[in-house]
Amino acid sequence: MKKKAFASRSVFFQLMSAIIVITILTGGLVGTTGYLLAKHVLIDAGKADLKHIVSGAMATLEQLNDRVEKKELTLEQAQEQARLYLSGPKNDNGKGYQSQKSDFIYKNKGYLIAYGTDYSTQVHPVNDIGVIPDNTTNRQKMVAGANAKGEDAHYVTYMDKDDATGEEKEKLAYMSQFTPWNWSVGIAVFQDEFYKELEQMKLYIILITAGVALLSLGVFYLAARGKVRLLKQVTAASKEIAAGNIERTNLKETTDEIGQLAKGFNHMSGELRTLVSGLQETSSQLVESATDLSAISEETSASSEEIGRAIGDISTGTLHQASDLEVANQQMTQFNQSIENVKEQSDHIKRISDQSSQSSQQGQQIVQQLKQSNEQSIQASQGIRAGIEQLSTKVQDISQITDTIESISNETNLLALNASIEAARAGEHGKGFSVVASEVRNLAEQTKQSAVQIQQMIQGIKEETTATAGIMSSTMDRFAELDEAVHATEHEFNAISTLISQTIVETNAMAKELNTLLEQNDLITKAMHGAAHVSQENAAAIEEITASTDEQVTAISNVAKAAERLNELSMRLNQDIARYRL
Incomplete structure (x- = not known):
């Protein structure tokens, strides 16, 4: 039946x-x-x-x-x-x-x-x-x-x-x-x-x-039997491709319209097989790149958190130093008021100077660590930038591939349209050709829609990559500013160390030169005020560095999210392509 x-x-x-x-x-x-x-x-x-x-x-x-x-x-x-x-x-x-x-x-x-x-x-x-x-x-x-x-x-x-x-x-x-x-x-x-x-x-x-x-029926049967057999082969091959089994067809090619349809179908199956194969390779490369980018983002995020903690420690030490300088200033005021206790105050100042010297040395060590951490952050940021540029290049390659897919889809659609026109010209004889052309056009439209979806995904990746590159550029600028601030802090610490050394020398000589103490007292007071001012400026600079580090951590977190999204898109692309068997 x-x-x-x-x-x-x-x-x-x-x-x-x-x-x-x-x-x-x-x-x-x-x-x-x-x-x-x-x-x-x-x-x-x-x-x-x-x-x-x-x-x-x-x-x-x-x-x-x-x-x-x-x-x-x-x-x-x-x-x-x-x-x-x-x-x-x-x-x-x-x-x-x-x-x-x-x-x-x-x-x-x-x-x-x-x-x-x-x-x-x-x-x-x-x-x-x-x-x-x-x-x-x-x-x-x-x-x-x-x-x-x-x-x-x-x-x-x-x-x-x-x-x-x-x-x-x-x-x-x-x-x-x-x-x-x-x-x-x-x-x-x-x-x-x-x-x-x-x-x-x-x-x-x-x-x-x-x-x-009856005579026309017999002549038509003899003439059209081979053509109809060829159409059945084209239909079977189309169903195989629609089921995801892409094989290179070898249909009989002749000079008439049906033979040209078979020729076009042979060419289309070969091009489609090459296209899907290239997409599978590109998708695998995209997954690997997304995985590498995600790992780099995680490492950079961890480094940025360590830098933030180090800067926090520096900030705490600087605040303590400012507090110590304030205490020293108060002691100098008391020294002016209690000249009778000069010797005792001199010993006290010496102890305080020794502590300040130690704190200064610790501050210089922390500044050196900060410089090393900052240089490592700059190198990591440069690596991220290189990775993003490489990702952008690969995204461009994928975009060119999707353009090729869309071009092939348009050519296939045009071929199907021409076949539909020829079928329409053939009238009743072309109804079968019109069905085949419609199936080919539907396949071309589905391929084109997949290419458009991939292009949209790639466009989103490009936008996220561009935004990440902008953030990384801003982060590099912040690191440059941080480097300058670190150098300035080192310079100020060196100045503090020099002043403290001078204070120790003056304190040792204070016992021998009490007569000149009052004259040098004004100089010491001014130096202490300058040190307190420098400490306040250092604290402000470190707060700015902390804020910049927070922004860097946020930016790197965005990069990590973009990498995860890129990974998801790559997996989805793999799933879409996996339904085709070569």
Whole structure:
């Protein structure tokens, strides 16, 4: 049952049915047209014959009327002879006339008639002379036609009963007026008598049409069997590709449209196989790049957190140093107030100076660590930037590949459109080609939509990469500023160390030079104020560094998120491509 239904839907069956229908319609149309034209010609010829017969009858009546005018015959004698001439000799029983023996007869069926102005019978092979029937409708039409002015108006049609079959049929009469006797003379015949011979011709037309249809069917079967087989192979290959099994096809290529379709399908399957293979390789590379970028982002994030903690420690030490300097300043004030305790204050200042020296040395060590951490951060940032630039280059490569996919899809769509146009030109013969072209166009549209989705994903990656590159550029600028601040802090720490060393020297000499203590006290006070100011500036600079580090951590976190998203997109691309088998 399914095979019968499939056969009725196949292109071969439909084309064969179309050939039969077209042949029958063509034969029927030609035969019917010829039949109608022949019928029209025969009717025109019959009408001309009727007119000719009536003209002959009118000539006979003219001769008889001349004899009446010459007094050779009376009017009654002339009219009786006219009936014998027109209707034939009388029957043996004296009733009616033998119209078959008349010279004025059409195909043994049409006979001459004549009616008076009162619609009475004057000439008729059967009806009694001088009789007026109860229904004179037909005779009124014929008398009116005889007196009409236009030539076509002399032809009168009416319904009459066929005595042989008892059927009412259409009858045609040509009427003319014989004025001397006031007779409406004409000849009437059933219209089917004009084209009776055509019935045999109709049978010949039917037989010839059937023969031509069978011959056309056989020729088409022999000619189209190979083409239909090729179409089935193209359909099977299309289903395999739609199922994800992309194999290079080797369909038979010829110079006709179906052969060119097979050639295009062979080329398309090869290009599609190459394209999917390239996409699979590119997708694998994209996954590897995304994984590397994610790992680099995590390492950079961890380094940035360590830098933040180190800077926090520096900030705490700087604040403590500022506090110590403030205490030293207060002690110097007390020293001014308590000159009697100079020795004790001198020892105290020495201890404080020693502590400050140690703190200064620790600060210098922390600054060195900060410089090393900052340099490592700069190197890591440069590595991230290089990774992002490499990612951008790979994204550009993928974008070019997707452009190639879209170009191939457009070319395939154009090829399918051309095939649809050729199929439309072929009419009924091209319906199968149109189905194949539609399937190819749908496949091209799906490929194009996948390419557009990939392009959109790539565009998102490019935007995220561009944003990350901008953030990294800003981070590099912040690191440069941090490096300058670290160098400035180192310089200030060196200055503090120098001042503390000078303070120790002055404190050691204070015991020997108490007289100069008051003079140097002002200098020491100013130096302590400068140190406190420097410590405050260092604290502010370190706060700025901390803020920059936080921004860097945020930026690197965004890079990590972008890398994760890139990884997800790569996995999705792999899943989309995995359904195709090469």
